[in-house]
Amino acid sequence: xxxxxxxxxLGIDCPLCGGQRSFLLMMKGDIAGSFxxxxxxxxxxxxAILAIIHLFNKKAVPASRLKQISLxxxxxxxxxxxxxxxxxx
Numbered sequence: 829x830x831x832x833x834x835x836x837x838l839g840i841d842c843p844l845c846g847g848q849r850s851f852l853l854m855m856k857g858d859i860a861g862s863f864x865x866x867x868x869x870x871x872x873x874x875x876a877i878l879a880i881i882h883l884f885n886k887k888a889v890p891a892s893r894l895k896q897i898s899l900x901x902x903x904x905x906x907x908x909x910x911x912x913x914x915x916x917x
Contacts, residue, residue: 829848829849830848832845840913841909841912841913843905843906843908843909844866844872844905846865846866847866847869847872849865849866850862850863850865850866850869851869851873853865854869866908867908868901868904868905868908871900871901871904871905872901872905874897874901875897875898875901878894878897879894879898882894
């Protein structure tokens, strides 16, 4: 597992903390465990796939649509982060 520089410097989880472990659980077939570990993983992966498609075919995924999807995924990640931070207080 790659260490989190954000957590190392600031001492708190970053918005993506848990993503690596969640991805590994998903690859092992533990979908429920993956979701419990990091709920926004699927939207983040889908956004990354759309960004890659956009790099190769700009008509398939227009930049304006990719921007909208990215903002929605960012909101999902930040809501998850806020919930995790409030739960740990």
